[in-house]
Amino acid sequence: MTSEDMNPSNELETAVADRNSDLLQKGLEAFDRGEISPEEVLAALIRGLQTVRKRMAAVAGPVVELLLSVDLMNQGLEKVKASLPPSPKGRVVIGVVKGDVHDLGKNIVAGVMAACGFDVVDLGLDVATDEFIAALKRTDAGVLALSTMMSTPLENMRETIAVCHREMPHVKIIVGGAPLDAKLAESIGADAYAESAVFLLPAMEKIAGEQPSARIDAYTDYERKVKVVTVHEDGEKSRKGVDA
Amino acid sequence: MRFQKIFRSLKDRRIPPVGFIPEPLQDLAARLAGYRGRISRLSSLERVLTTIRHKEPDRVPVAPLVNAGARCINGVTFPEYSRSAEKAADVFTSSVEFIGGDLIVLMLDLSVEAADFGQQMIYPENSTAHPDYTRPTIRDVDDYAKLRPIPISETGRMNTLIRLCHIMAGRMGWKTLVSGFVYGPLGVLSMMRGAQLFFKDCMQYPKQVMKACEAVTETLVAFAEAQCDTGVPAVTIDTLYASHSALPKQVWEAIEGPFAREISNCIRKKGGLVGIHNCGHGIYFDAQINWMAPHVISFAHLPDDCATPRELKRRYGDAVTLVGYVPTPLLVHGTPRQVMDECRRQIDVLGRDGGFILAPGCEYPPNISFNSAFALVKAAELYGH
Numbered sequence: 001m002t003s004e005d006m007n008p009s010n011e012l013e014t015a016v017a018d019r020n021s022d023l024l025q026k027g028l029e030a031f032d033r034g035e036i037s038p039e040e041v042l043a044a045l046i047r048g049l050q051t052v053r054k055r056m057a058a059v060a061g062p063v064v065e066l067l068l069s070v071d072l073m074n075q076g077l078e079k080v081k082a083s084l085p086p087s088p089k090g091r092v093v094i095g096v097v098k099g100d101v102h103d104l105g106k107n108i109v110a111g112v113m114a115a116c117g118f119d120v121v122d123l124g125l126d127v128a129t130d131e132f133i134a135a136l137k138r139t140d141a142g143v144l145a146l147s148t149m150m151s152t153p154l155e156n157m158r159e160t161i162a163v164c165h166r167e168m169p170h171v172k173i174i175v176g177g178a179p180l181d182a183k184l185a186e187s188i189g190a191d192a193y194a195e196s197a198v199f200l201l202p203a204m205e206k207i208a209g210e211q212p213s214a215r216i217d218a219y220t221d222y223e224r225k226v227k228v229v230t231v232h233e234d235g236e237k238s239r240k241g242v243d244a
Numbered sequence: 245m246r247f248q249k250i251f252r253s254l255k256d257r258r259i260p261p262v263g264f265i266p267e268p269l270q271d272l273a274a275r276l277a278g279y280r281g282r283i284s285r286l287s288s289l290e291r292v293l294t295t296i297r298h299k300e301p302d303r304v305p306v307a308p309l310v311n312a313g314a315r316c317i318n319g320v321t322f323p324e325y326s327r328s329a330e331k332a333a334d335v336f337t338s339s340v341e342f343i344g345g346d347l348i349v350l351m352l353d354l355s356v357e358a359a360d361f362g363q364q365m366i367y368p369e370n371s372t373a374h375p376d377y378t379r380p381t382i383r384d385v386d387d388y389a390k391l392r393p394i395p396i397s398e399t400g401r402m403n404t405l406i407r408l409c410h411i412m413a414g415r416m417g418w419k420t421l422v423s424g425f426v427y428g429p430l431g432v433l434s435m436m437r438g439a440q441l442f443f444k445d446c447m448q449y450p451k452q453v454m455k456a457c458e459a460v461t462e463t464l465v466a467f468a469e470a471q472c473d474t475g476v477p478a479v480t481i482d483t484l485y486a487s488h489s490a491l492p493k494q495v496w497e498a499i500e501g502p503f504a505r506e507i508s509n510c511i512r513k514k515g516g517l518v519g520i521h522n523c524g525h526g527i528y529f530d531a532q533i534n535w536m537a538p539h540v541i542s543f544a545h546l547p548d549d550c551a552t553p554r555e556l557k558r559r560y561g562d563a564v565t566l567v568g569y570v571p572t573p574l575l576v577h578g579t580p581r582q583v584m585d586e587c588r589r590q591i592d593v594l595g596r597d598g599g600f601i602l603a604p605g606c607e608y609p610p611n612i613s614f615n616s617a618f619a620l621v622k623a624a625e626l627y628g629h
Binding site for chain 2: 060061062063064065067068071099101102103104107125150151152153154155178179180181183184187
């Protein structure tokens with residue numbers, strides 16, 4: 001399909017999927033002219049980001065591509081946010097724990113969460129436990145998402161989780177970041193772990209108690225001495241990742 | 245000239261520049277060490293050099309990479325470790341003496357170079373030094389053109405690291421192989437810009453980024469040369485951006501590839517061994533080998549073109565010595581038994597015919613107990629034969 005053949009919805013979807021800012025502007029101008037509703041804009045942006053996410057699940061790609069797509073999606077969301085009703089999927093408070101200033105991964109995850117329909121409250125980086133708790137109380141969020149790229153703030157993450165479980169036991173906690181894996185996440189008290197933004201959706205569905213739209217099978221092939229990870233999404237096997 | 249340097253080093257009881265020794269002679273020495281290793285214990289240095297020539301030493305060498313983590317052995321604080329060559333040298337020395345290991349990589353943190361280019365820093369009491377990202381040196385795309393090379397004599401943190409290399413080369417002598425450390429130009433620039441904006445700049449303004457790389461690389465070449473001149477036999481270059489964790493392969497090759505080659509060439513011209521460290525996901529081994537021709541690559545995750553460690557060994561095992569790749573989360577939460585089991589698994593697959601050094605995928609987590617480090621060393625001793 002050439003850009004001349006596209007309707008505004010296609011333009012917005014393709015803009016995010018192919019990281020094309022000209023197409024995004026074109027689609028948003030159509031919104032300004034009233035040719036497309038805010039709900040349709042949102043749906044198109046989400047489809048675009050889901051395309052990127054699925055593409056990266058099938059064939060691993062560089063982070064910067066997801067980052068640029070998230071950036072475009074956020075530009076689009078900013079434009080229509082005021083015209084949209086509250087998010088039906090609920091609210092998430094997200095931030096990088098105290099002692100860490102790396103927020104790239106968190107920013108991508110926040111973008112993907114927004115694309116998945118969550119209302120995201122982003123507290124930024126180097127966030128203390130009491131700031132997380134205050135934000136959860138203020139926003140009435142049901143999910144707390146914590147990130148760190150370093151091993152040194154893991155103790156702070158553990159403390160934040162413990163305080164949150166004590167003071168707000170109904171809040172579910174999801175964690176991610178370079179020094180973590182599923183086992184470590186479980187050992188510090190998290191309810192779920194997402195290896196990356198690509199695998200975020202099943203983890204979010206797990207803590208929301210929903211029937212997952214994607215399923216991850218993981219097992220160790222002792223014969224070949226490898227861990228095999230298979231992701232089934234939308235009824236189809238979309239990735240067979242094999243890792244050590 | 246090269247032989248003069250070798251003889252002068254030997255006369256001074258220092259390790260000669262390994263790269264100046266003719267390869268057949270290196271192979272012969274490695275083969276003899278391999279034979280000797282069957283009946284007696286090799287020194288750490290012999291063990292590593294034999295491995296790098298892809299011969300089997302007495303056992304698989306191990307590098308626990310307990311750098312900042314070892315500061316508590318001496319009661320040194322994080323800021324002291326980052327800013328004092330003497331205190332850092334005591335920490336690295338204690339790491340080898342207390343925990344063990346056959347290879348030391350003198351990596352303080354990833355902001356050494358950026359700090360000297362004017363980046364404001366934060367030195368936390370209980371964590372690694374890092375840039376103050378609220379005050380980036382590169383505030384917009386136009387700032388890339390303003391960067392100028394810095395004479396090494398006028399640097400602060402880089403001079404600290406050079407002094408550290410000098411002390412450690414003298415202290416370790418013929419016992420343990422010591423490697424210097426240089427953060428690649430893209431890494432240095434990202435520390436002055438912030439990763440997120442920098443990623444986008446690489447995609448949207450590659451010419452401006454490359455212009456800044458020119459200025460930074462001129463300094464990094466002089467930095468690497470100065471490290472080699474202290475007598476350390478190797479220098480490790482960190483090219484984190486050559487992985488799926490950052491840029492597309494062709495973008496990395498276009499932007500950093502030529503500059504990474506310049507730095508590795510200058511190390512080689514000094515007779516040094518070239519190491520690469522990269523703890524990203526889906527590392528571009530092929531591109532990095534093409535541009536930098538390293539002797540060793542340290543990695544935390546499999547390369548983008550290998551699905552299993554067996555494939556990694558088959559594809560790259562002859563071309564380069566592999567250093568890795570015990571996962572950081574396992575070191576944090578695993579029992580010593582679990583760490584040792586993982587080490588045995590890796591030694592079984594990657595250790596055959598030399599060319600493998602057991603190590604964590606990245607620096608040993610600085611704020612955890614040494615149990616996992618001891619497990620690494622023990623695993624090499626027990627299963628590395």
